[in-house]
Amino acid sequence: MEKHKAEADIATHDQNPYKIVKQLLSESVKQLGLDESIYHILKKPMRVMEVSIPIRKEDGSVENYTGYRSQHLDVLGPCKGGIRFHPSVTLDEVKALSIWMSLKSAIIELPLGGGKGGVIVNPEDLNQRELEELSRSYIRKITPVIGPEKDIPAPDMNTTPEIMAWMIDEYDKLRGYNIPGLITGKPIIIGGSEGRLDATGRGVVIHIREAANALNIDLSRATAALQGFGNVGSATAKFLHESGVKVVAVTDVSGGIYKEDGLNIPALLEFIGEGNVIADFKECESISNEEMFALPVDILIPAALENQITSETAPSIKAKIVAEAANGPTTPEGNKILEEKGTFIIPDILCNAGGVTVSYFEWVQNTMNYYWKEDRVNKELEEKMIAAFKRVYEMKENKGCEMRQAAYMVGIRHLVLALQARGWIQNGDLSKL
Known part of the structure; x- marks a missing residue:
C-alpha cells in the first residue's frame, strides 16, 4: 500500500x-x-x-x-x-x-x-x-x-x-x-558501437565548450561541480578534466566530496571503478548537495534525477553555465530564477543528446552491417553537437529568448515541417519557420 x-x-x-x-x-508553439x-x-x-x-x-x-x-x-x-x-x-x-x-x-x-x-x-x-x-x-x-x-x-x-x-x-x-538493430547501447561484441558508453558525457562537454566560447570563458581557467557520478557524470568529469577544467566537487547518492584546488579525476574514476563510493574518496572535504549547488564555480552540471534545481536550490546557484546532463533536472520555478540571474542554461534536450546521437550511429552500423572506428564515431558526434548548438543559439538570438525556449522551438519547427510534408497539417502559413 x-x-x-x-x-x-x-x-x-x-x-x-x-x-x-x-x-x-504550449509556450513554444505560441512563440x-x-x-x-x-x-x-x-x-x-x-x-x-x-x-x-x-x-x-x-x-x-x-x-x-x-x-x-x-x-x-x-x-x-x-x-x-x-x-x-x-x-x-x-x-x-x-x-x-x-x-x-x-x-x-x-x-x-x-x-x-x-x-x-x-x-x-x-x-x-x-x-x-x-x-x-x-x-x-x-x-x-x-x-x-x-x-x-x-x-x-x-x-x-x-x-x-x-x-x-x-x-x-x-x-x-x-x-x-x-x-542487432533492435536495441542500441549493446556490448560491442554483439553489434554495439565504439564510443557509445561515453557519448552522452562527451556531448555534454562539447556543448559546454560551445557555450564557453559564446560567453568568452576560458575553460583552462574554469571550475566545475557535478551532481551525479554514474555513466554520464563520470564521463563528463573525465572529459572536463581533459579539457583543463578544474572539477572541484562531485556528489551522488552516497554523499559528496570537495577540493578547492580540484579533485584528482583520474584517481577518482579508478577508485569508483574498483567498486567504491564517492563519499569514501580520501584527501578531500565532505559536501552536501545544497552546498555543492552554492559553490562559486563557472559550470554546474546536474547529472542525476529530475527536479533538482528548484525554487529552493536555484537562488544559491552562482555558476555562469548550467549544463543539464540529466533529463528534466530544473523545475519551471528554478528555471525562472536562473534566467533572471542571467545564468546560461544548456537545456537537457540539447545538452545530453550525445547518447541518442551515437545510438543512431549504432543503428546505422547495424543496418549496414559495417562498423566504424571510435575516431569516426567521435568526429561525427562532434559535428552533430556543434551544428545543433548553433541552431539553438541562433534561435535564441533571433527570438530574443533563453536557450530552453530556443531549443524547444528548434525541435518543434523541425517536427512541424515533417508533419506538413506528410500532409498531417493542411492549413496555416509555415513560411515564418
Whole structure:
C-alpha cells in the first residue's frame, strides 16, 4: 500500500514532468506563431503500453512489477529511447521522457522519433538471476510494439549494456534470427558501437565548450561541480578534466566530496571503478548537495534525477553555465530564477543528446552491417553537437529568448515541417519557420 501511495504522490506532485513538458510545448508553439492544433498533436504520445511483469524470487514468492513503453511521434522515423529501472518511475515520467526524446532527435536532425520505457523497480533488491528474468520478461511483453523499423530501445538509468544484451537475446529468440538493430547501447561484441558508453558525457562537454566560447570563458581557467557520478557524470568529469577544467566537487547518492584546488579525476574514476563510493574518496572535504549547488564555480552540471534545481536550490546557484546532463533536472520555478540571474542554461534536450546521437550511429552500423572506428564515431558526434548548438543559439538570438525556449522551438519547427510534408497539417502559413 505504501509503495502505491508513493507512486501516486510522485504522479500528482506539482513538478510532474509531463505537466512541465506540456507547458513548455504550449509556450513554444505560441512563440513560433503556430496554430494551437500543433500543440494538441505534440502533447500526447501516439501510443503508450503498460505491462505486468511477474517475477519468481529466490524465496519462491512472486513479485509483480509494472513496466511502461511510451512512443511519442514517428513522423521522422522509428521511435528511439531508453529503458530505465527505478522505483520512482511513473507513467507520466515515461510520457514526458518520450516527448523530450522526440524534441532531442529533431534538434539534432536525426531520422528518429521519441520513445521511452521504464519499470518500477529498485534493481538493488534483485539478484543477478532475478534482474535477468525481469529484463527478458519486460522485452517479451513489449515485443508487439518494438522493432528496428518501429521503436528502438536503449540503456537509461540503472540499465547497462549487459541488460541490453539480455533483452536483444530474448527478442532474437522470439523472432528466430539475429536482429542487432533492435536495441542500441549493446556490448560491442554483439553489434554495439565504439564510443557509445561515453557519448552522452562527451556531448555534454562539447556543448559546454560551445557555450564557453559564446560567453568568452576560458575553460583552462574554469571550475566545475557535478551532481551525479554514474555513466554520464563520470564521463563528463573525465572529459572536463581533459579539457583543463578544474572539477572541484562531485556528489551522488552516497554523499559528496570537495577540493578547492580540484579533485584528482583520474584517481577518482579508478577508485569508483574498483567498486567504491564517492563519499569514501580520501584527501578531500565532505559536501552536501545544497552546498555543492552554492559553490562559486563557472559550470554546474546536474547529472542525476529530475527536479533538482528548484525554487529552493536555484537562488544559491552562482555558476555562469548550467549544463543539464540529466533529463528534466530544473523545475519551471528554478528555471525562472536562473534566467533572471542571467545564468546560461544548456537545456537537457540539447545538452545530453550525445547518447541518442551515437545510438543512431549504432543503428546505422547495424543496418549496414559495417562498423566504424571510435575516431569516426567521435568526429561525427562532434559535428552533430556543434551544428545543433548553433541552431539553438541562433534561435535564441533571433527570438530574443533563453536557450530552453530556443531549443524547444528548434525541435518543434523541425517536427512541424515533417508533419506538413506528410500532409498531417493542411492549413496555416509555415513560411515564418
